[in-house]
Amino acid sequence: MVNSLNFKAIKFNSSVKLKPLLISILIGVIICFIPKPNMVPRNGWYLLAVFIAIIVACALGAVSLGLASFIGIFILTCTHIITVKTAFSSYAEGVIWLIVCADCLSIGITKTGLGKRIAYNLIKKIGKRTIGAGYSLVICEIILSMLIPSSASRSCGIVFPIAKSLSRAYGSKVGDGTEKKAGEFLMLTALHSNLISSSLFMTSSVVNLLAITMARDLGVKENITFGMWFLMALLPSLVAFIVIPIIIYFLCPPEIKKMDNVKELMDKKLEELGPISKSEKLMIFVFAIVVFLWIIGNKINLDVTTVGVLGLIILISTGIVSWEEFTGKKEIWNLLIWLGAFMMMAGQLNKLGVIKWISSIVRDHIYTKSWMLTLIIVCIIMYYLHYLFASNTVHFTALFSAFLTILLSAGAPTIVSMFLLVNISALSSGLTHYGLAQGGVYFSEGYVKQKKWWFVGFCVSIAHLLIIIGIGMLWWKLIGIY
Known part of the structure; x- marks a missing residue:
C-alpha cells in the first residue's frame, strides 16, 4: 500500500500564544459589557474594546503585530463596527x-x-x-x-x-x-x-x-x-x-x-x-x-x-x-500592514467620539485651586493617553484644543500651556513602537524587542515629564515668559 499521510508527523509551529491571547480576549469582552457613556456611540465603544484587546495581546506577546492587525480588521468588519472601506482607509x-x-x-x-x-x-x-x-x-x-x-x-x-x-x-x-x-x-x-x-x-x-x-x-x-x-x-x-x-x-x-x-x-x-x-x-x-x-x-x-x-x-x-x-x-x-491598521483604529476612536469622551472626563474631574497642579495633571494625562494613538499628529489634534481650554480656564499661562502640550505630544510618541510612523521603522529593523521598547519608553517618559515640567517651568519663569 502506498505510504499514507502520517498526520501525527505533521507539526504546526503556531505563532499564537494561547494563554495571553485568551487574557486579551477576556479584557475586550469585559469592556464590551461595561455600560457605555451616553456620548459614545455603540460602535465606538466596541471599537475601543477591540483596540485595547489588541494592544494587550501585542504587549503580552500573544500574536505578532501583523497578525494582530488583521485580527482587528476582521473583527471590526465582520461585526459591522466599521466598513471594509474604513478598515483600509489609513493605507492611503x-x-x-x-x-x-x-x-x-x-x-x-x-x-x-x-x-x-x-x-x-x-x-x-x-x-x-x-x-x-x-x-x-x-x-x-x-x-x-x-x-x-x-x-x-x-x-x-x-x-x-x-x-x-x-x-x-x-x-x-x-x-x-x-x-x-x-x-x-x-x-x-x-x-x-x-x-x-x-x-x-x-x-x-x-x-x-x-x-x-x-x-x-x-x-x-x-x-x-x-x-x-x-x-x-x-x-x-x-x-x-x-x-x-x-x-x-x-x-x-x-x-x-x-x-x-x-x-x-x-x-x-x-x-x-x-x-x-x-x-x-x-x-x-x-x-x-x-x-x-x-x-x-x-x-x-x-x-x-x-x-x-x-x-x-x-x-x-x-x-x-x-x-x-x-x-x-x-x-x-x-510595517505598512500593521501601522496602517493601528492608525485606522486610533483615528476611528477619535472620529467616533471616544477621545472626546476621555477629554470630557479630564475636564469634569479636575477641580483644583492651583493652575500649576491642573497643568501637571493635564500634562501627565495627555502624555499617557498616547498609548491609544498611532500618530503624533492625530494625538495632538484630538486633545490639544480641549486640554488648552482646560488650562486657560484654570488660569495657567497661555504660551506656557500651549508650548507644554505641543512638547508632550511629541515626546510621548516614544512610549510604544506604534506611537508614530518613524517609531515603527526603527522597531521593524529588529534591534529592539517590543517589551524592551515599552519599558524604555515608560522610563524615559518619567524623565521627560520631570525635565519639561520641572526644569521647563523654572526656565520660563527665569526668562520672563510668565
Whole structure:
C-alpha cells in the first residue's frame, strides 16, 4: 500500500500564544459589557474594546503585530463596527507612503556604502566610546531639525540609515545575537533624539505651526516668534538631549562600550572603502535634492511625501536601488500592514467620539485651586493617553484644543500651556513602537524587542515629564515668559 499521510508527523509551529491571547480576549469582552457613556456611540465603544484587546495581546506577546492587525480588521468588519472601506482607509495616508519612499533612500545610502562612510567618520571623531556614537546621532538630529520641518523625513530618510550603519560598524547586526553590542542602544537613542528635536525650533515640525494656528482659533492673542520659541525650548531640550541617551545607555547597556584603537580601526575601514565612488556621489546628489525640497517644500506647495516619491523614482531609475531590492524589503511592507491598521483604529476612536469622551472626563474631574497642579495633571494625562494613538499628529489634534481650554480656564499661562502640550505630544510618541510612523521603522529593523521598547519608553517618559515640567517651568519663569 502506498505510504499514507502520517498526520501525527505533521507539526504546526503556531505563532499564537494561547494563554495571553485568551487574557486579551477576556479584557475586550469585559469592556464590551461595561455600560457605555451616553456620548459614545455603540460602535465606538466596541471599537475601543477591540483596540485595547489588541494592544494587550501585542504587549503580552500573544500574536505578532501583523497578525494582530488583521485580527482587528476582521473583527471590526465582520461585526459591522466599521466598513471594509474604513478598515483600509489609513493605507492611503501620505505619511505611510513617505516612510516607504524614505526606506528606499535608506537602501541607497546603505547599498552604495555612503552610510558606512558617514558612520566610520562619525565614530572616528567621537566614537571612542559607544555613548559618543549615540551623541553623534543626537547632533545629526539637532542640525537637521533646523532645516527639515518633517520629523518623519529627517528620521527615516537620513538619521535612520546612519544609525543602522553605525550599528553595523560596531559589529551589531539583527538575527545573529549581536543586537545588543551597540544597535539596540543606538536605535533607541536616534528615535528619542528625533522626538526631542521636533520641538526645538518652531519649524522643526508642522505640528508646532499647527499649534499656533489652533491656539489663535481659541482666542489666544499672544504673538509667538521664532526666537521666543527657540529660547523657550533651549534649556529643556538641551537637558533632554544630554540626559535621555544616558538613561537609554543604562537601560540598554551596549556590550561594546569602548574601542581604544578606534581611530586606527576607522582609518582602516575607510581605506577599505577606497575613494568615494560614482554611486556614492550620485547618492549624495539625490540626497541633496530630496533634503533641499523637504526644506523649501512648504514655500512651493510641495508635499514631503511627493518629494519622497521623487527620490524613489530617481534612485530606481538610475539603478542605485533595483526594483527587486525595494520590493523585497519585507520589513517595510510588514510595517505598512500593521501601522496602517493601528492608525485606522486610533483615528476611528477619535472620529467616533471616544477621545472626546476621555477629554470630557479630564475636564469634569479636575477641580483644583492651583493652575500649576491642573497643568501637571493635564500634562501627565495627555502624555499617557498616547498609548491609544498611532500618530503624533492625530494625538495632538484630538486633545490639544480641549486640554488648552482646560488650562486657560484654570488660569495657567497661555504660551506656557500651549508650548507644554505641543512638547508632550511629541515626546510621548516614544512610549510604544506604534506611537508614530518613524517609531515603527526603527522597531521593524529588529534591534529592539517590543517589551524592551515599552519599558524604555515608560522610563524615559518619567524623565521627560520631570525635565519639561520641572526644569521647563523654572526656565520660563527665569526668562520672563510668565
